[in-house]
Amino acid sequence: MNKDIKALRQQLEQLQKSHREGSVGKKAFEAGKAQLEREILQAVLAAPEAAAAGAQAPRPSRALTAGVLSFVVVLAVAGYAWTGSPGVPSAGPPTAAAAEGGNPHASGAVDEAQFIAAVEQLAERLKGQPDDVEGWAMLARSYGMLGRLDDALPAYQKAVALNGQDARLLADYADTLALKNDRNLEGEPLALVERALKIEPTNLKALSLAGAAAFNRKDYAGAVRYWERVVQHAPAESPYLPQVQASIAEARERGGLGPASGAAAPAKPPPVAVAAAKPAAAPVATPAPDAAGGATIRGTVRLAPALAMMAAPTDAVFIFARPAEGSRMPLAIVRKQVKDLPVDFVLDDSMAMSPGAKLSLFPQVVVSARVSKSGQAVPSAGDLSGQSAPIAPTASGLLIEINEVVKN
Secondary structure, three states, rough: OOHHHHHHHHHHHHHHHHHHHHHOOHHHHHHHHHHHHHHHHHHOOOOOHHHHHHOOOOOOHHHHHHHHOOOHHHHHHHHHHOOOOOOOOOOOOOOHHHHOOOOOOOOOOHHHHHHHHHHHHHHHHHHHHOOOHHHHHEEEHHHHOOHEEEEEEEHHHHHHOOOOOOHHHHHHHHHHHHHHHHOOOOOHHHHHHHHHHHHHHOHHHHHHHHHHHHHOOHHHHHHHHHHHHHHOOOOOOOHHHHHHHHHHHHHHHOOOOOOOOOOOOOOOOOEEEEEEOOOOOOOOOOOOOOOOOOOOOEEEEOOOOHHHHOOOOOOOOEEEEEEEEOOOOOEEEEEEEEHHOOOOEEEEEHHHHOOOOOHHHHHEEEEEEEEEOOOOOOOOOOEEEEEEEEEOOOHHHHEEEEEEEEOO
């Protein structure tokens, strides 16, 4: 084993021992564990074989490390970024500098191919160290980051078999199982969530998942109870709190529970017809006059509370219109971020990709909104999406709810 990795693992074991003996408090333990796990991952990704051959191995960018170590769950508030550190508020979301890769003058950040190679090296190493619970947990979360759910699940099974008392691990496993099953949390995922909450009743990710499960089965009072505990235990400065509070408000509205006493309801877009992801009911749209005489579509995009846990604040959101029939080429597109949601949008002829592909040239279009985990316009498994029914290219008052998970 790489000397750096071995030393870091020894530090982690010592920290865990001190926590068990009571000489290190819970908050200090969680903060120290999160930091050591980041350093362990950096060491794993440092490609020691290349370094041994005489080449300077590129260090992973801070953004990549933060991405692997933080399973971003907007609703969980604690700062999970696609995979890692659930239930550890001290881990927090990456800073702006980290999101941009840290030092702009740092030598090469690890690209996707290098990251995949490092993950495969970790998988190979675990064949000879099958009892390394931290290694299996890291491998599972790394596979999850890559969208390789079929590989992530066996790794989670290994990790949980070795340590079934880790609430954050159980919550991650539950979320991955649900993602594999079209975001259905019922059954084994919910059982894992309940186990996690028995171990750690304030685990933010487990509370978020429990709330989402309650919301999905229309137990809105239950969803409110879980999500209010998220708000209670989350860091006060968390940028995710507005989204959590908006989800609570929606659950209260759907359940006829009324606003919380003494709490002001968050701002909401005005009532408009919902454009369902499956166009069973067409939205009621009224013409929107355009000064230039071209086509203009106006509306609002929001993220369904049940999926809020799957999106990071900085994930890209693409809002675009395409012909209802024929070509799927976008006619107009705007880019936002999850942290902007709910957001008003305008699509018009000025955004045309080419003179022959304008909104005004088509009698009906479909407007879609998609959260891209990769930041790329091309959809991939694990992205979140929603779309309208076919509408006129002069519609206004359109509401697009992002409420489905893109499959393979």
